[in-house]
Amino acid sequence: MGDIAQRVGVSRTAVSFVLNNRDDGSVSPATRERILRAAEDLGYRPHAAARALAAQRSGLLGLVTEIVTSPFGMETVKGAQDRSWQEGKFLLIAATDGNPGLERAAIEKLLEQRVEGLIYASGFHREVTLPPIAFDVPTVLVHCFDADGRLPSIVPDEEGGGHSATRHLIEAGHRRIGFINLEPDTTAARGRLAGYRRALDDAGVEPDDDLVRSSDDSSADGGYLAASALLSLPDRPTAIFCGTDRIAMGAYDAIKEHGLSIPSDVAVVGFDNQELIAAYLRPKLTTVALPFHEMGTRGVEMLGAALAAGQPIAPEQVTIGCPLVERSSV
Amino acid sequence: MGDIAQRVGVSRTAVSFVLNNRDDGSVSPATRERILRAAEDLGYRPHAAARALAAQRSGLLGLVTEIVTSPFGMETVKGAQDRSWQEGKFLLIAATDGNPGLERAAIEKLLEQRVEGLIYASGFHREVTLPPIAFDVPTVLVHCFDADGRLPSIVPDEEGGGHSATRHLIEAGHRRIGFINLEPDTTAARGRLAGYRRALDDAGVEPDDDLVRSSDDSSADGGYLAASALLSLPDRPTAIFCGTDRIAMGAYDAIKEHGLSIPSDVAVVGFDNQELIAAYLRPKLTTVALPFHEMGTRGVEMLGAALAAGQPIAPEQVTIGCPLVERSSV
DNA sequence: GCGGGGACCTTACGCGCGTTAGTTCCGGAT
DNA sequence: ATCCGGAACTAACGCGCGTAAGGTCCCCGC
The missing domain is CATH 3.40.50.2300 (Response regulator)
Structure with a gap:
């Protein structure tokens, strides 16, 4: 950004404003254009970590799942990722194998990356109990639910x-x-x-x-x-x-x-x-x-809404329909 | 870290040293112990982005793959992730659907996160051509190879x-x-x-x-x-x-x-x-x-070695054996 | 002639951390 | 008494960026 500013002959702030569309009418269309061109020419690529540090939000969501050892659910991941990108967030995926120790470590790693929210997706529909650190950040359960109902969950019907x-x-x-x-x-x-x-x-x-x-x-x-x-x-x-x-x-x-x-x-x-x-x-x-893709998207949607509103998610259980897929055996 | 320093009554630098095991005999065992305890008490959690920014290395690796639309290869992801953690790196996974535009965008996102290396894993064994930005960072191909042989690749035998x-x-x-x-x-x-x-x-x-x-x-x-x-x-x-x-x-x-x-x-x-x-x-x-798990681990290993050595990877093709799994049909 | 109000920018600070180049203190040797 | 060297720290800078709080200039109305 400094290079761009120097080349265009403006301050770095001006560059920041236009690259983030933050110009409240405060940068003239002409310089705006020049900044954009310079960014293009110089091959500017934003530095996610620096941005996260300055803005105090990482733009990251975390997904921890054991799908690898289960035959299902790659679709859940895809659904969650699609929706995340749509919301301008990057989805961090941590694949576990059901081992609780590894699971805790995975969540810890995600928290170190400062994910803004967490999705826990189970391989099969069951009750789970998450490690306490999972409560450090908004969390939603997918394809599972917690015993004491403290967390929102999304399950198939x-x-x-x-x-x-x-x-x-x-x-x-x-x-x-x-x-x-x-x-x-x-x-x-x-x-x-x-x-x-x-x-x-x-x-x-x-x-x-x-x-x-x-x-x-x-x-x-x-x-x-x-x-x-x-x-x-x-x-x-x-x-x-x-x-x-x-x-x-x-x-x-x-x-x-x-x-x-x-x-x-x-x-x-x-x-x-x-x-x-x-x-x-x-x-x-x-x-x-099983509506894996939709469960994934809904999970991210719920997180996104809560994050935008700055409110915790109501710990309700959302049920998603299971559509019949007709082929040739009936 | 500041809080820890204040509580122990030392400088933040001292804290940084012991938390990173960087004390070249320069922090006394006693204060070292006190710092560790304070970190534990305060529930200190390192901030990955800040660390990345200061250290000039993200500790991230990127994996882009179309496995979702292919029946294979979740094992590749698991192998790559296992090995990444072992090397102290976090693996960023970007699932694409084979759409080249989305693929380019995915790689760009990974580069914005400043991944130190890239793995491209294909759903089936074939020739691929990566977008030019993939060359901005060490890259290895898994379960595929590039036409002009400029990239190292790992394929099944x-x-x-x-x-x-x-x-x-x-x-x-x-x-x-x-x-x-x-x-x-x-x-x-x-x-x-x-x-x-x-x-x-x-x-x-x-x-x-x-x-x-x-x-x-x-x-x-x-x-x-x-x-x-x-x-x-x-x-x-x-x-x-x-x-x-x-x-x-x-x-x-x-x-x-x-x-x-x-x-x-x-x-x-x-x-x-x-x-x-x-x-x-x-x-x-x-x-x-098909040796998916091993292809994943080998990919990360090659990246890790190249990163540690600061050298580019020789663009060779590595072949991994396909073991026979005996069950009951012979 | 002067105050006021935009339009258009800039200065300056801090996010949490790694790291270089010191500084202080003390015990032993000269 | 002085010097020296090592042990045990610390001050200070910068990583790349977002952003609050100012500037500066010019035009417009009285």
């Missing part, structure tokens, strides 16, 4: 997703609809099951507990075995709602092995919309999408 | 991977080994095919062009169709090497539909080691892993 999936099957004419849930006692499992039940209830379909199974989600065998059992039932289901795309992957195998075809004999709906699975299964899997 | 996969099948006793390659005219396809051929040659197996197919990789249908064709051959292969795990996914379907079982009738080896597919297929897929 698991129940709504389970409902959409089941209703979609019902609207396609199915009445006997199996449900292979993921591990019980998880937030996702509870919500999806509730949605399944509500949809059946809405349609006046008698629930049959025999049609509800749960599966280990850590390999495709769980889905395969549960689906096999379902298909061996005397009055077998004509449709299966799988609590996970990975479970659906196993279910596909079971259905095919039983000599049945998808979707004519058995319809299948998954959950998660993992492109790598859903789009590559044959036939392509109709599934419910 | 596709040929070696193809060789391992094929040799593994040969060692399991197979002689008629089909190969379903991904789109030709890609670096990956060329390398993997060359490895396949060399392994056959090493073992004295007569190559049969009829066994080599290529497939559209954008859905599982390509793999399914190519595998079906292979299995309908009069002298059908007893093993299939798939250029991609996604292709293998389609091949699994074809094999099962032909009433054959894996691995007893037909063995399968994939490529990419995408956990979501390989670990969830039934049986689990033996495949070749």
Whole structure:
């Protein structure tokens, strides 16, 4: 900036004003133009650290996440980053592996960079407890929530997703609809099951507990075995709602092995919309999408609003819908 | 730091010295201890921007990548970050979507943060051309290379991977080994095919062009169709090497539909080691892993070494091995 | 002729820190 | 008594920038 000032023959302040559009009509259009040209010619590039130091705001937001060890959520990062740039902020990303010590260290590093706000994104929908230093700065939770409700959080509408999936099957004419849930006692499992039940209830379909199974989600065998059992039932289901795309992957195998075809004999709906699975299964899997991108953008939006207003964020839980993605398995 | 100095009754300089371990025997152990305690008590947290400004080095590295739109490579990010922290640097991650304009803007943002070095990681193995500003700072390419060879690059050993996969099948006793390659005219396809051929040659197996197919990789249908064709051959292969795990996914379907079982009738080896597919297929897929994590760490290592030495990096291409991951499909 | 009020700039300070070039003090040797 | 040297500090500057508080000049109205 000094070089520009010298070249144009004005003070550094004048340069600062025009480069920040801070001229309250106080720099003539002519010199303004000359300053802009000189900046261009000299290849001026602002020094973020100096700016942060002087302005007392870093323009940085922090995102800490364990997505790397989870199959999800790169989309959350993308969503958060897109929105951050839109707000003129730079998003600092710290990938952890779930190790709490490393997580604390990561947050500390972010705070040393003087992030103005923090987003904590979990790999799966669950309760978390953040280290105390996370409260040094506005923080919002994404895809998780805290035990004592002191922090705002953004979570997917698991129940709504389970409902959409089941209703979609019902609207396609199915009445006997199996449900292979993921591990019980998880937030996702509870919500999806509730949605399944509500949809059946809405349609006046008698629930049959025999049609509800749960599966280990850590390999495709769980889905395969549960689906096999379902298909061996005397009055077998004509449709299966799988609590996970990975479970659906196993279910596909079971259905095919039983000599049945998808979707004519058995319809299948998954959950998660993992492109790598859903789009590559044959036939392509109709599934419910977790709104990762939107959860990311909303998180940043909430931070941005709070920062602009200078107010803390109300510790509410925001729920984002899980849209059905129709492909070819129903 | 001022507060600490005042509380201990020394100058800020003394505080700076001990907090940076810069005391060349010039601070007595006693005051040193008192300063450390005061820092702890006051909850001192260094201000990265101020430090960067004064020290004239940001301690930041930049990573720009399009991984978000690609199914790969979150591991590259993790590897790069792990190594960065190890070197006491913070890794700034900029996720792009392949749009060159956005990519340029991302690099510019990173340069404004005064990153000391840059890593460009591609979603798939290919040639890239970086915007000129990328040369303002030491840069290394990961999973890609530049046309005119002006930049150092780190790439996977596709040929070696193809060789391992094929040799593994040969060692399991197979002689008629089909190969379903991904789109030709890609670096990956060329390398993997060359490895396949060399392994056959090493073992004295007569190559049969009829066994080599290529497939559209954008859905599982390509793999399914190519595998079906292979299995309908009069002298059908007893093993299939798939250029991609996604292709293998389609091949699994074809094999099962032909009433054959894996691995007893037909063995399968994939490529990419995408956990979501390989670990969830039934049986689990033996495949070749792309060394994403190591490419990430090596990239940062090279940058770190160059930065420490104050020398530019020799624009060489470093090749990283692709290890075979044995599961249950051979 | 003079005060007033813009328009257009500038002076000067400080953000939190690293670092160079001292300064002070004290004990031992001459 | 004086000198010297090392141990243990400190004063002061500058990194690149934002910004509050002044200038200076000229035109306009009385």
